[in-house]
Amino acid sequence: xxxxxxxxxxxxxxxxxxxxxxxxxxxxxxxxxxxxxxxxxxxxxxxxxxxxxxxxxxxxxxxxxxxxxxxxxxxxxxxxxxxxxxxxxxxxxxxxxxxxxxxxxxxxxxxxxxxxxxxxxxxxxxxxxxxxxxxxxxxxxxxxxxxxxxxxxxxxxxxxxxxxxxxxxxxxxxxxxxxxxxxxxxxxxxxxxxxxxxxxxxxxxxxxxxxxxxxxxxxxxxxxxxxxxxxxxxxxxxxxxxxxxxxxxxx
Numbered sequence: 001x002x003x004x005x006x007x008x009x010x011x012x013x014x015x016x017x018x019x020x021x022x023x024x025x026x027x028x029x030x031x032x033x034x035x036x037x038x039x040x041x042x043x044x045x046x047x048x049x050x051x052x053x054x055x056x057x058x059x060x061x062x063x064x065x066x067x068x069x070x071x072x073x074x075x076x077x078x079x080x081x082x083x084x085x086x087x088x089x090x091x092x093x094x095x096x097x098x099x100x101x102x103x104x105x106x107x108x109x110x111x112x113x114x115x116x117x118x119x120x121x122x123x124x125x126x127x128x129x130x131x132x133x134x135x136x137x138x139x140x141x142x143x144x145x146x147x148x149x150x151x152x153x154x155x156x157x158x159x160x161x162x163x164x165x166x167x168x169x170x171x172x173x174x175x176x177x178x179x180x181x182x183x184x185x186x187x188x189x190x191x192x193x194x195x196x197x198x199x200x201x202x203x204x205x206x207x208x209x210x211x212x213x214x215x216x217x218x219x220x221x222x223x224x225x226x227x228x229x230x231x232x233x234x235x236x237x238x239x240x241x242x243x244x245x246x247x248x249x250x251x
Contacts, residue, residue: 009077015058015115016080017124017209018069020088021107028095028105030064035148037098038062038091039162045087046165055079056167058121061131062148068128070121084110114218116210118171124209125169126193133194140194155187
């Protein structure tokens with residue numbers, strides 16, 4: 001069973017690896033048109049009045065049956081949840097109308113993995129942008145020509161309708177004093193990553209992403225939260241015989 005988002009994103013601010021899968025693994029994003037439609041709705045969500053500067057997009061990769069994004073949030077994760085609900089529901093409706101299709105487009109609610117520190121922010125970004133290479137859809141030297149991947153922005157400074165909302169993380173800014181220096185350093189960093197990590201590293205899709213000590217700490221917090229929730233549920237059941245009020249356990 002998927003861990004509820006509020007149990008993972010308990011911190012008032014954080015950075016997360018967001019993963020979205022098509023219904024039943026269908027390749028609904030296989031065509032360039034559907035990828036453009038998806039990113040258009042990501043832009044719509046980022047530009048919507050309900051989304052303020054507390055939410056930032058750092059990188060992305062749109063594959064044939066799933067997507068990856070790295071995003072940061074402040075003042076609680078509600079803005080992140082609202083953004084995903086808005087962008088994905090709008091994409092699903094438009095996709096079904098354009099393809100004369102009915103039924104679900106999203107397999108489940110997006111998975112959001114909390115990232116522990118800047119080192120893992122960097123590693124997760126490299127993991128996200130290397131997805132087309134890992135899937136055999138591109139080579140390192142051709143990745144810059146794929147519009148639905150943020151690599152070209154960080155490696156070559158390409159700004160267009162899909163990359164215009166990207167916010168570089170502090171670790172990227174520290175790669176050099178000028179844009180050209182940062183881009184050259186990032187290309188080298190990415191090449192080294194591709195050479196060392198050909199296969200996906202499962203740690204990048206776990207609910208907590210960071211050092212072993214940090215992950216253990218977050219798992220203990222989650223365990224305590226669940227124990228407290230079960231204790232409250234048990235007290236409600238003993239008091240009323242009916243359990244907690246309807247819907248309370250779904251919050």
